[in-house]
Amino acid sequence: METMASTASSASPATKAGIEPISDRVLPIMIALCIAGFIGMFCDTALNIALSDLMESLRVSASTVQWLTTGYLLTLGVLVPVSSFLMQWFTTRQLFTFSLAISIVGGVVAALSAGFSLLLIGRILQAVGIGILLPLIFNTILVIFPPERRGQALGTMGLVIMFAPSAGPTLAGLTIEYLSWNYIFWFTIPFLLVSLFVGIRYMQNISKITKPKIDVPSILLSTIGFGGIVFGFSHAGEGDGGWSDPVVIASLLIGVVSLLIFCFRQNALKQPMLNLQVFQYPMFVVGLLSVFLCFMIIMSTMLIFPMYFQGALAKTAMAAGLILLPGGIVNGLLAPVMGILYDKFGPRWLVIPGFLLICIVLWTMSGFDVDTSIGFIIGLHVLLMIGISMVMSPAQTNGLNQLPSHLHPDGTAFMNTLQ
Structure with missing residues (x-):
């Protein structure tokens, strides 16, 4: 694995594109991005630990409450792939402002909801915001920082984005213990408002607006393809059918076929919605798969561990969150360090x-049972997060550095779609 700094000049790509230089705005822009990224990823996992409370307070079944996660993921699966297209139609400032505004509206709707339907609407609105925001964050960093500084910049963002999913269960557990699940959403609003105001004041357009032709079939194929796969994976965890459930099989089949047709169509278009040329760069593909695996492990532990702690070990929601906290802190603190080392x-x-460290830890974790000590669990979780921090940010930075600047939006869109 070798870096290829020759793929981009050390000068700011924004400057080369004729866009207004923003060197004096980099710090406030990064602050706005970090706050927004943290809250976006926090909302992704914070509600998982409250599902049992929601079933009781809203009087819904486990399969129904699961839609708070499934609906959120489906919305992300539909929106993230079209993010590259959106960046060519709207300015960075417009997309950032809209994503924050819709996230705030979603948070308020969810916090005020007294029934399941309204809460689901709030979650979907939040997903719309984060679906636009995440690719925008990484593309902005790639533009405002030269290749030799991207490792540190993406590492700093990694501190925020990787710490947020780990902190989500802990903070949510504390909130449920002393207040109610509604406050999980109320606490996010002030941070989103700060990020929005800073973004409005300092954010500038850092990409070239080309307004390519809207290809409706591509959007439909992308929506059906990614949506079908996300729904299939989510639905497989519901009920007793699992992967053999006809709905799961049909959803995955329709999703895969739609994506294949989508790929053929993108290759045939002069202005594709997602440029598949990114897969001509081997190190980008390696980075893409590495990030995908690491994020899958992170999100799996954020879902499985709370259930294991509360179900098998009879711990409270707050205790379950605190057990996961040390690993999250270590992962967050190491992210910028790994960026500097990269x-x-x-x-x-x-x-x-x-x-290698990840594989060893996961193999050891497969032996967890009701007699496993909490100290041993925390120690292994910390080691797992160390391994992930060694892989994720360096692999992501190395992969995106291989791409020429005009493919950065497509590269970040693919990475965030798989996540």
Whole structure:
């Protein structure tokens, strides 16, 4: 794995594109992005630990309350792939403002909801915001920072985005213990407002608006393809049918076929919605798969561990969140450190040992039972997060650095779609 700084000049791509230089705005822009990214990822996992309370307070079944997660993921699966297209139609400032505004509206709707339907609407509105925001965050960093500083910049963002899913269950557990689940949403509103105001004051357009032709079939195929796969995976966890459920099989089949047709169509278009040329860069593909695996592990632990702690070990929601907190803190603190090490040494000496550590820890975790000590669980979770921090940010930075600047929106869209 070797970095290829030659793929981009050390000068700001924004400057080369003729866009107003923003060197004096980099710090406030990063602050706005970090706050928004943290809250977006916090909302992704914070509600998981409250599902039992929601079933009781809203008087809904487990299969119904699951739609708070399924609906959220479906919306992300539909929106994130079209983010590259949106960045070519709307300015960075417009997209950032809209994503924050719709996230705030979604948070208020969810916080005020007294029934399941309104809460689901609030969650979907939040997903619309984060679906636009996440790819925008990474594309903005790629534009405002030269290649030799991207490792540190993406590492700093990794501190925020990786700490948020880990902090979500802990903060949500504390909230449920002393207040109610509604406050999980209320607490996010002030941070989103701060990010929105800072963004309105300092955010500038950092991408070239080309307004490519809207290809409706591509949007429909993308929506059916990614939506079908996300729904299939989500529905497989509901009921007793699992992966053999006809609905799951049909959903996955329709999703895969739609994506295949989508790919053929993108190759045939002069202005594709998602440019598949990114897959001509081998190190981008390696980075893409590495990030996908790491994020899958992170989100799996955020879902499975709380159920294991509360169901098998009879811990409270707050205790379950606190058990996960040390690993989340370590992962967050190491993210910028790994970014600096990547800028200095490259990805090889981080990614390979990181994957080895992850494999060893996951194999050991497969032996967890009701007699496993809490200290041992915390120690292994910390080691797992160390391994992930060694892989995720360096692999992501190395993969995106391989792409020429005009493919950065497509690269970030693919990475965020798989996540």
